[in-house]
Amino acid sequence: MAKKMNAFYAQSGGVTAVINASACGVIETARKHKDKIGKVYAGRNGIIGALTEDLIDTSKESASAIAALRHTPSGAFGSCRYKLKSLEANKAEYERLIEVFKAHNIGYFFYNGGGDSADTCHKVSQLSKKMGYPIQAIHVPKTVDNDLPITDNCPGFGSVAKYIAISTREASFDVASMCATSTKVFVLEVMGRHAGWIAAAGGLASDKDTEIPVVILFPEVAFDRKKFMANVDAKVKQYGYCSVVVSEGVHDADGKFLADQGLKDAFGHAQLGGVAPVVANMIRQDLGYKYHWAVADYLQRAARHIASKSDVEQAYAMGKAAVELAIKGKNAVMPTIVRKSDKPYKWTVGEAPLSKVANVEKMMPKSFISKDGFGITDKCRAYLEPLIQGEDYPPYHKNGMPKYVRMKNVAVAKKLAPFTVK
Amino acid sequence: MAKKMNAFYAQSGGVTAVINASACGVIETARKHKDKIGKVYAGRNGIIGALTEDLIDTSKESASAIAALRHTPSGAFGSCRYKLKSLEANKAEYERLIEVFKAHNIGYFFYNGGGDSADTCHKVSQLSKKMGYPIQAIHVPKTVDNDLPITDNCPGFGSVAKYIAISTREASFDVASMCATSTKVFVLEVMGRHAGWIAAAGGLASDKDTEIPVVILFPEVAFDRKKFMANVDAKVKQYGYCSVVVSEGVHDADGKFLADQGLKDAFGHAQLGGVAPVVANMIRQDLGYKYHWAVADYLQRAARHIASKSDVEQAYAMGKAAVELAIKGKNAVMPTIVRKSDKPYKWTVGEAPLSKVANVEKMMPKSFISKDGFGITDKCRAYLEPLIQGEDYPPYHKNGMPKYVRMKNVAVAKKLAPFTVK
Numbered sequence A, B: 001m002a003k004k005m006n007a008f009y010a011q012s013g014g015v016t017a018v019i020n021a022s023a024c025g026v027i028e029t030a031r032k033h034k035d036k037i038g039k040v041y042a043g044r045n046g047i048i049g050a051l052t053e054d055l056i057d058t059s060k061e062s063a064s065a066i067a068a069l070r071h072t073p074s075g076a077f078g079s080c081r082y083k084l085k086s087l088e089a090n091k092a093e094y095e096r097l098i099e100v101f102k103a104h105n106i107g108y109f110f111y112n113g114g115g116d117s118a119d120t121c122h123k124v125s126q127l128s129k130k131m132g133y134p135i136q137a138i139h140v141p142k143t144v145d146n147d148l149p150i151t152d153n154c155p156g157f158g159s160v161a162k163y164i165a166i167s168t169r170e171a172s173f174d175v176a177s178m179c180a181t182s183t184k185v186f187v188l189e190v191m192g193r194h195a196g197w198i199a200a201a202g203g204l205a206s207d208k209d210t211e212i213p214v215v216i217l218f219p220e221v222a223f224d225r226k227k228f229m230a231n232v233d234a235k236v237k238q239y240g241y242c243s244v245v246v247s248e249g250v251h252d253a254d255g256k257f258l259a260d261q262g263l264k265d266a267f268g269h270a271q272l273g274g275v276a277p278v279v280a281n282m283i284r285q286d287l288g289y290k291y292h293w294a295v296a297d298y299l300q301r302a303a304r305h306i307a308s309k310s311d312v313e314q315a316y317a318m319g320k321a322a323v324e325l326a327i328k329g330k331n332a333v334m335p336t337i338v339r340k341s342d343k344p345y346k347w348t349v350g351e352a353p354l355s356k357v358a359n360v361e362k363m364m365p366k367s368f369i370s371k372d373g374f375g376i377t378d379k380c381r382a383y384l385e386p387l388i389q390g391e392d393y394p395p396y397h398k399n400g401m402p403k404y405v406r407m408k409n410v411a412v413a414k415k416l417a418p419f420t421v422k
Helices: A019-032 A047-051 A063-071 A091-103 A115-125 A127-131 A157-178 A197-205 A225-239 A275-287 A298-302 A309-327 A378-388 B019-032 B047-051 B063-071 B091-103 B115-125 B127-131 B157-178 B197-205 B225-239 B275-287 B298-302 B309-327 B378-388
Strands: A005-011 A037-043 A055-057 A106-113 A136-141 A185-190 A214-217 A242-247 A291-295 A333-341 A346-353 B005-011 B037-043 B055-057 B106-113 B136-141 B185-190 B214-217 B242-247 B291-295 B333-341 B346-353
Touching (some): A005 A019, A005 A047, A019 A037, A019 A063, A019 A309, A037 A047, A063 A309, A091 A106, A091 A115, A106 A309, A115 A136, A157 A197, A157 A242, A157 A298, A157 A378, A157 B298, A197 A242, A197 A378, A214 A225, A242 A275, A298 B157, A309 A378, B005 B047, B019 B106, B019 B309, B037 B309, B047 B055, B091 B115, B091 B127, B106 B115, B157 B197, B157 B242, B157 B298, B157 B309, B185 B197, B185 B275, B197 B214, B197 B378, B309 B346
Parallel strands (some): A005 A037, A106 A136, B136 B333, B185 B291
Antiparallel strands (some): A291 B291
């Protein structure tokens, strides 16, 4: 039997409200299999920590600290935006990874991220063959953008969706109260540069129990100012008010982002603004309605206080399954979420080869966007609703603040010469 | 004994996450005293509903619907931004109010709002003397701005404060995860045009358990770009990242709002933007740090999903106390929150004459702002923390959405000729 190997775990790309729940799943499950897996080393600031041999010894963290990761947003070990080039383009980086893995007896590589990370993870899995070092690389899915293929959905998305759906409903109730003499249109800007999954979640603000006039601007639908204004105007005339949920990635037919209005301040300096104020200003110009606008930005993906229970459970399950796949001897795979039924929502854990995950972006199906281009279909609702089901509140301190944990993040002693990441 | 009179209740100005909890307190308490108070009529869209004789018969709402107001954000009967002029300047409006009160046998006037509403309520209370109609006017305090005098704090503020404190902590955890290779500064714009109470709540994101570098821009402190940048830079150098909480009302020494940068789009049209992107752009220009920014806008005052338990209880208590004061025969008063101790937080209900409430704006004491002008003092923390204590979650539907109630809002039959509100 092979000697017991350590594991490496890293968080990659934009963090989420539940990526630490996946870390919790990885570490807790590894700790249950001490006969098979030695220590779990986390990369400080993601894959950069592997390259610079900046490893965190998670065995120094108490069981209760690791358990608290489940209800703590963000990336507890630090994340990074860094994509490995191909083996041919930057062999030195791969050689360095192997050097670090060897020096620390690492045989398992758990990479927690989105599409780019799946690609990196896939490349690392090939080291085994190409460079003769035994490493099992397992990808742990994570992305608020919900754009990974094969898996029914991505951990991280459900909680953003819940936040956006609830925030849109709450703000809509607010506007409805004010619309007789004041604000008539509320505009909320949400994330999603390429795919409109998050914007679609704004459509959940309205349902059969609580009807709300919501107009969605998807990145998948070229912006048509005239059609949009007609839609908003009709809703204001019918309901007295209207909410607009706009994806940051909305663009016109020529591909020009709506957010890019060439704004200049009084000194002629270019200013970067959001798309929400642009849409709000257009509404003022074309319809004259009083508006308010908000930009959710990080608040939406960090909002662990209103995380979806489905999402937290799945994030944890993906971390756990990754370790179980590793123990089974798997390589170059990603655990997936497989939907069994919508109502009641049932799902199981599946598995996908990384070769089919890397570099594939799952867009919103056309059948999820209503014919007029400004709403979601029943099919979309049936898909989205299970993902925001259930509440999973963090514990709170007496002073009213959530108890989010911070790791000690104790460094593993370095054994190698320094390496510079370009 | 005088004949039993009906009551009029109206919501005024910007709504909050808990103004309906006050409505719940008013209506439930009135229903318990049917020997003294007849029906509670709500003004549709606030005082305008009284002027236009557009009254809502709340007796048509079930006990469970009224109870659900306690956990429903916004103004269930509609609010308005409308301030009565003085009796001398617009006698016709006051005569109309009396006409409507007489026609519907209204002897109690409960007005739920901030400083302007307290003034209106005070004027209505004077009708009794000046126009010979018996009306008891009681003001129910409400404002996210927390700027009413005498009362220790205002219902509505605690929940915004909790939302801003938690959101700032969550987003700060996010930035901390990303700062090694990406975003280093997060800017959050919050409400509060004149007083920095809400901005101050951003300071609660950091406490002895969880230290976070937060820089606050108060409307009380003239914006000094150089000092601000030095502060942000020092924090980024020490912690690797920094969060900035900026009040919408921040201005320079000349009183010019920071948000007012004379922005023009590519066509030369003036654009209204927020202050958060302005501050973020300045940070990019002066320090070169990558940033993200968010504008909370309505989300902060509508966020019933994370309301403060203290706040909900106080909002209800103010509504209840208003009715009890009316039953005791009081006029021209407002129930208040009287703090008995900080730790443990203890408070009782007091009473203030409207003559001392109307047209007085309570600003942040100087002793609440740190010497450098960018943070809160321990005294401020001791004041704020009790107000965000406890969670009071709304119930949820199975589909993951909060159960917010909508009233039937059945109109009372009109008895008078129409009246046009100018």
